[in-house]
Amino acid sequence: MRNLLFKIAFQGAAFHGWQQQENAITVQGELKAAFKRLTGENVNIIGCSRTDAGVHANEYFFNVRTEATIPVESFPVALMSAKLPGEISVYSCKEVDFDFNARFDCEKKEYEYVIENTKTPSPFYYKRAMNYKYDVDVELMNKAAKHFIGTFDFSAFCAADAQVKSKVRTIYDASVFRDGDLIKFRVQGNGFLYNMVRIMVGTLLYVNNGKIKCDDIPSIIESKDRTKAGITAIPDGLYLNKVFYGGESIEA
């Protein structure tokens, strides 16, 4: 039995999130069904992250322990051919140590949040970005984002109903930059709480529109009070962008 690590990408608008559910189309559910069709096995698909409904992935890893003898170089195309929806692409596959776990061995993740900064939203960014019609001070938002860097209890940036033991996370880097009509927020951390990136974006937009000040962010973090931070930005703009194992972004 081999333990195989797959690199995929998916368009989140087509799915009710990563995690398998009854009566809903999910990325994990579609992958499991494709494996069943291809190999006859009922495999356990271990994903690197539980992304929400509507959230996208430019890069996502999962591992699966399988008796299938399909060569790793043929597996991506074989899996896609097993009626996997076109909104999921399988980029590569490689064999890893039998105890490798795509979720627990993940050391760092990078998310990107895309804001389409136009008065006239493009139909081609529908469900792929948040539309924001007002002026954006990119420099100010970038300055505000730098306050997220460090190791903090991010309770103020976590959905109120989330149940985790510790809400301490380390953010390695955070920045806001313009890319044509798009404003992008990119953030790397050792882990992210439920809705954390989306609340960060809501808070940065509060800084932009003057509802809070740039230098209010440290005291908002310190308060551990969800009500002090900004709103939760819509899922449409959120992309899991890179996943790091052993310190490096790997080619599966």
Place this chain on the structure above:
Amino acid sequence: MRNLLFKIAFQGAAFHGWQQQENAITVQGELKAAFKRLTGENVNIIGCSRTDAGVHANEYFFNVRTEATIPVESFPVALMSAKLPGEISVYSCKEVDFDFNARFDCEKKEYEYVIENTKTPSPFYYKRAMNYKYDVDVELMNKAAKHFIGTFDFSAFCAADAQVKSKVRTIYDASVFRDGDLIKFRVQGNGFLYNMVRIMVGTLLYVNNGKIKCDDIPSIIESKDRTKAGITAIPDGLYLNKVFYGGESIEA
């Protein structure tokens, strides 16, 4: 009563083409319904082109004669707010001469066909490009495309069942170029026959894979025989890119 010209864009994957049909979601049908909700009128939506199911528009114009008194600068947002699907964006609106007709007054159109040239298709180009896994000789395809420029009877590049009086069209420009992983075919003409751009793409790919020679294209045109040209490329990659009135691409 004013005659208003609207500039829109739409993502074709969401629609069964432009033209209104019973029991199918179409761009024209959705616009007509949004007008009815907004103004109470049953307007006649005159589009610049009858795009097929799955075909996109980066730029598309329609005109409508209306009693509505909504100012032109407010009309785009008002129309989008009238439950127009997010896959249609209304960019602008302006008043034009009462006898202006978006279809008959159109002098030139530009189409773009997008080929995603990768072995591993991105889920973000699903239904927005044709995937082509093999090597592409862009220079050769561009050279072949130049043979389309001129005034010819394009019967060989028209769906066999199309019923039009004349199949003579003038192509002003045609080129193939690379844009990262994408290969784009851009073509401007005074009009296009049914499936014409898609058959041109199929023929250029025949040149690329050696099935026909670059310099066979003039004799294929001359043959007026549909069976001599390449296959009809899928609609997913086709975009109406620019529409010209009075010689110029206009800002509605």
